[in-house]
Amino acid sequence: MTTSSKKRGRRRLSGPILTLVFSVISLVYLYPLFIMAVNSFKKKAFISRAPFALPTDSRMFAGLSNYQLGIARTDFWMSLIYSVVITVLSVALILLCTSMCAWYISRVENRITRALYLAFIFSMVVPFQMVMFTLSKVANTLHLNTPLSIPIVYLGFGAGLAVFLFTGAMRSVPLAVEEAAMIDGCTPPAIFFHVVLPILQPVCVSTGILQAMWIWNDYLLPYLVLDVKRYRTIPIAVQYLKGGYGSVDMGAMMAVLTLAILPIVLLYLFCQRYIVSGVMAGAVKG
Amino acid sequence: MNHAIRRYWPLFVLPTVLAFLIGFLAPFLMGLYLSFCQFTTVSDATFVGLDNYIRAFTDPSSNFLHAMWYTALFAFLSTAVVNLAGLTAAVCLTRNIRGRNLFRTVLFMPNLIGGIVLGWLWQVILGGVLARYGKTLVTSEWYGFFGLMLLTLWQQAGYMMIIYISGLNAIPEELTEAASIDGASPWQTFLRVKLPMLMPSITICTFLTLTNGFKLFDQNLALTNGAPSGRSELLALNIFNTFYGRIGWEGAGQAKAVIFFLIVTGIALLQLRLTSTREVQH
Numbered sequence: 001m002t003t004s005s006k007k008r009g010r011r012r013l014s015g016p017i018l019t020l021v022f023s024v025i026s027l028v029y030l031y032p033l034f035i036m037a038v039n040s041f042k043k044k045a046f047i048s049r050a051p052f053a054l055p056t057d058s059r060m061f062a063g064l065s066n067y068q069l070g071i072a073r074t075d076f077w078m079s080l081i082y083s084v085v086i087t088v089l090s091v092a093l094i095l096l097c098t099s100m101c102a103w104y105i106s107r108v109e110n111r112i113t114r115a116l117y118l119a120f121i122f123s124m125v126v127p128f129q130m131v132m133f134t135l136s137k138v139a140n141t142l143h144l145n146t147p148l149s150i151p152i153v154y155l156g157f158g159a160g161l162a163v164f165l166f167t168g169a170m171r172s173v174p175l176a177v178e179e180a181a182m183i184d185g186c187t188p189p190a191i192f193f194h195v196v197l198p199i200l201q202p203v204c205v206s207t208g209i210l211q212a213m214w215i216w217n218d219y220l221l222p223y224l225v226l227d228v229k230r231y232r233t234i235p236i237a238v239q240y241l242k243g244g245y246g247s248v249d250m251g252a253m254m255a256v257l258t259l260a261i262l263p264i265v266l267l268y269l270f271c272q273r274y275i276v277s278g279v280m281a282g283a284v285k286g
Numbered sequence: 287m288n289h290a291i292r293r294y295w296p297l298f299v300l301p302t303v304l305a306f307l308i309g310f311l312a313p314f315l316m317g318l319y320l321s322f323c324q325f326t327t328v329s330d331a332t333f334v335g336l337d338n339y340i341r342a343f344t345d346p347s348s349n350f351l352h353a354m355w356y357t358a359l360f361a362f363l364s365t366a367v368v369n370l371a372g373l374t375a376a377v378c379l380t381r382n383i384r385g386r387n388l389f390r391t392v393l394f395m396p397n398l399i400g401g402i403v404l405g406w407l408w409q410v411i412l413g414g415v416l417a418r419y420g421k422t423l424v425t426s427e428w429y430g431f432f433g434l435m436l437l438t439l440w441q442q443a444g445y446m447m448i449i450y451i452s453g454l455n456a457i458p459e460e461l462t463e464a465a466s467i468d469g470a471s472p473w474q475t476f477l478r479v480k481l482p483m484l485m486p487s488i489t490i491c492t493f494l495t496l497t498n499g500f501k502l503f504d505q506n507l508a509l510t511n512g513a514p515s516g517r518s519e520l521l522a523l524n525i526f527n528t529f530y531g532r533i534g535w536e537g538a539g540q541a542k543a544v545i546f547f548l549i550v551t552g553i554a555l556l557q558l559r560l561t562s563t564r565e566v567q568h
Contacts, residue, residue: 022386025393033409098302104501128501130314131313134317163302199532220503276394
């Protein structure tokens with residue numbers, strides 16, 4: 001009796017304490033983003049000199065001038081469009097092609113499909129530096145250096161993870177349903193699109209989220225493959241602000257960083273449940 | 287069934303396989319071959335045997351050995367720190383405390399921000415803190431090192447927390463109840479019951495953090511870009527700078543990339559074997 005009441009007492013006590021501790025941690029977590037947003041409204045001299053000061057004084061306050069400069073220097077809105085186009089097209093292509101490929105690999109079992117599966121798994125571990133030089137040359141030769149054609153490169157380099165996640169999920173698709181559809185005279189493409197794909201929908205969501213997070217934030221692949229004089233995605237635009245040799249305009253940098261982070265935070269707040277469960281599902285299978 | 291599907295390979299597998307050939311397999315094999323060649327573009331390669339490998343290791347200006355242990359230290363330390371933080375947060379935030387969903391949301395958020403953006407963001411903050419002590423991020427390679435550690439902790443702890451939470455939620459309640467009826471303290475229950483059941487999550491999380499640590503590039507590029515004089519370069523950045531920063535070093539860069547690939551693959555395999563043998567079947 002005494003021990004159980006003691007235990008209960010401790011638990012009741014530690015709940016609010018934990019809430020307090022995590023409230024502090026959460027504030028610390030959000031602080032860098034707050035500092036970034038605050039500094040985007042400060043004159044550049046005060047960003048490096050007094051990064052933690054609020055722009056309360058009119059000498060420090062820069063209004064929207066950092067934003068105007070940053071947007072003009074990086075051509076930010078075009079970068080946003082390129083990033084959206086590349087991410088959406090690549091994810092769509094990856095989901096469509098690799099789900100089909102994974103179904104074939106898990107339904108037709110022979111030496112070739114097994115070797116293919118192993119090659120896909122293998123590609124997941126290989127660091128990008130191993131292929132960066134040759135990949136950029138191959139992509140250049142085949143004219144895969146525009147926002148509309150680079151999704152093919154992403155399909156190739158991202159196929160490993162996607163095929164792996166989809167073949168893992170194939171086990172949960174009941175074979176009996178597919179066989180019944182076959183007996184009813186459905187062709188394999190019809191079975192795939194009408195029977196298999198709807199069952200795979202949750203995996204499509206989690207695979208899509210993982211791939212979108214990667215492609216949206218990817219810097220090196222598009223930097224080496226795309227024609228960067230014409231097409232810059234958001235990470236390339238941010239890095240481009242640094243320029244060749246000169247020092248960085250920190251005011252413009254803070255403004256561009258804020259603009260780069262804002263859409264992601266908004267998207268996260270709206271689709272949080274999908275993103276978190278997508279990451280969970282991807283990790284359990286990975 | 288099997289037979290009917292088989293002839294549809296041009297529709298089902300060909301697109302992915304072709305892209306895989308272009309985007310991975312051909313560049314990989316060409317890269318392997320080129321590491322034994324002297325070249326500036328793919329077409330002017332001449333075979334030179336192991337020259338590139340020797341140059342990568344012996345030329346002191348290539349900084350390769352330094353980058354290697356610097357990266358290993360970073361990868362192992364960040365794996366320990368990130369997983370400890372993620373697991374602790376997961377244990378606390380699976381308890382029924384007020385505001386836990388909000389805390390989970392906040393802790394996970396930095397993971398969605400890309401490495402380049404993160405690197406610049408932290409450069410300002412860390413620079414601001416260090417300036418008070420008359421130092422900068424590039425005063426020595428260790429400021430950059432701990433900057434990267436902080437950044438990685440901030441970025442990845444929430445991700446690992448989410449994976450650990452799903453692992454903790456999968457543990458059947460009867461098990462922890464049985465343990466507490468048998469008189470186990472919460473700490474004992476955690477060590478003897480929950481932790482062994484969590485081994486699959488630990489395998490995944492350590493695998494992810496360890497390989498991420500070895501492959502880290504964007505954050506390194508944006509935070510210090512290797513300063514001072516290449517001393518804070520991780521392997522990936524060292525390889526990139528060898529390739530694109532020095533004329534005539536493409537071959538050595540490719541040789542370094544092959545060694546990098548072997549290290550990452552070797553460590554990944556070793557790690558998977560080590561932790562997955564400790565998993566309990568349930």
